[in-house]
Amino acid sequence: MKLTLKIWRQDSANSKGKMQTYPIDGIEGDMSFLEMLDVLNEGLINKGETPVEFDHDCREGICGSCSLQINGEPHGPDRMVTTCQLHMRSFKDGDTITIEPFRAKAFPVIKDLIVDRSAFDRIQQSGGYVSVNTSGNTLDANAIPINKQDADSAFAAAACIGCGACVAACKNASAMLFTSAKVSQYALLPQGQVEATERVENMVRQMDLEGFGNCTNTGACEIECPKGISLENIARLNREFLSANIKG
Amino acid sequence: MSGIPSSSIARKIIMALSGLFLVVFLGQHFVINITSVIAPDTFNTWSHFMGYNPLVQYALQPVLIGGVIVHFVMGFVLEIQNRKARGVRYFKYNGGANASWISRNMIISGATVLAFLFVHMYDFWFHEMVYKYVEFSPEDPTRYYTETVEKFHSPIKTGLYVISFVLLALHLLHGFASSFQTMGVNNKYSAAIKTFTKVYAIVIPLGFAFIAIYHHLNPITQ
Numbered sequence: 427m428k429l430t431l432k433i434w435r436q437d438s439a440n441s442k443g444k445m446q447t448y449p450i451d452g453i454e455g456d457m458s459f460l461e462m463l464d465v466l467n468e469g470l471i472n473k474g475e476t477p478v479e480f481d482h483d484c485r486e487g488i489c490g491s492c493s494l495q496i497n498g499e500p501h502g503p504d505r506m507v508t509t510c511q512l513h514m515r516s517f518k519d520g521d522t523i524t525i526e527p528f529r530a531k532a533f534p535v536i537k538d539l540i541v542d543r544s545a546f547d548r549i550q551q552s553g554g555y556v557s558v559n560t561s562g563n564t565l566d567a568n569a570i571p572i573n574k575q576d577a578d579s580a581f582a583a584a585a586c587i588g589c590g591a592c593v594a595a596c597k598n599a600s601a602m603l604f605t606s607a608k609v610s611q612y613a614l615l616p617q618g619q620v621e622a623t624e625r626v627e628n629m630v631r632q633m634d635l636e637g638f639g640n641c642t643n644t645g646a647c648e649i650e651c652p653k654g655i656s657l658e659n660i661a662r663l664n665r666e667f668l669s670a671n672i673k674g
Numbered sequence: 675m676s677g678i679p680s681s682s683i684a685r686k687i688i689m690a691l692s693g694l695f696l697v698v699f700l701g702q703h704f705v706i707n708i709t710s711v712i713a714p715d716t717f718n719t720w721s722h723f724m725g726y727n728p729l730v731q732y733a734l735q736p737v738l739i740g741g742v743i744v745h746f747v748m749g750f751v752l753e754i755q756n757r758k759a760r761g762v763r764y765f766k767y768n769g770g771a772n773a774s775w776i777s778r779n780m781i782i783s784g785a786t787v788l789a790f791l792f793v794h795m796y797d798f799w800f801h802e803m804v805y806k807y808v809e810f811s812p813e814d815p816t817r818y819y820t821e822t823v824e825k826f827h828s829p830i831k832t833g834l835y836v837i838s839f840v841l842l843a844l845h846l847l848h849g850f851a852s853s854f855q856t857m858g859v860n861n862k863y864s865a866a867i868k869t870f871t872k873v874y875a876i877v878i879p880l881g882f883a884f885i886a887i888y889h890h891l892n893p894i895t896q
Contacts, residue, residue, distance in 0.1 A: 498768025
């Protein structure tokens, strides 16, 4: 497969970037998108050029490291997959593929296609946890009965890998789907009730402080989420927020 | 209500509540207006009531104007914040792959409706204010039907109204159901809300368009 890649190149956070074009040949349909970039980088290194930097780790769709806006969509054209799970068979011989970093004011570019997604870590740290006494008297979580529907919904929310595709896809660069998943996974469980009020207030406050946009319910985040996080979580976040503020 | 004014969710809730209020007003407005087609005398009676009832004039009307201002100001505030939140724009952004044009362009449909409101306010509200509070003209419960029909004499004005109603329909198609999601409603009733939204967003604005076209095609001949 012969392709033309248009890739965002940027030396550092403070330098000005630009799109650069690279022709590439010998790409097989069975290769993953990241393997295709590996081939590109091997070629660049052999020519003495600087390879394209991009985030990756597990390469099996569970770590949330890989990102990339491919042809205008986070993680490319396929649904329910991360970039590392995207295969080159999704493209045709002769295609031009545009590859950009996830764009958001809260996700500044570090280099080339790598962005700083630590804003998500700070949202998580502001309330995305349950305080547990670990002094030796910790209760077995399974000792508390939880109905199946709530347990399943909490688990579905907890499937969020924090990749940032929701932010990248949203026309407003809103982080509501991520924040709602992290709030929901506890809001549905009895263990999460004790800190429910401060959790939602702190996480929403941190989300706003990071400079993410406002949710306008376009639903783009849900469509592009590689883990299928549902918009129901955003409604739950809104309910939790209203409830927390009414309680005062 | 500690976080309400400064929080993004609070701003969205204000947007949703003011929007829902305007949706209700729109329905009431339509019910009165459609009588201008089917029962002009009833239209005159109701219009006179709305124009001179103290509760409507001094309580409901200021609330309505407040609702309109809040909705539009908040809409523009959110749009500015959202544009800033992107930072550097994408070289290629395939927004159509994951969201409808309507949901991504509420600012376009909203701004069109706002521009229409200025024309509409000038046509009806401003003239009403002049009639009552500048000219101090006497109460005349029979004038409303004639005045309304005359407003649609011009094909350009009628066309502008119809275009605005189409944009209003697009705005409601996303905004109505979206406001329930913002209020935290996403459950077994959501499918019914979306269906009702589609019916309401098409029937009411196109009903208004029908009224405008009807009066344009059926002028009063003395």
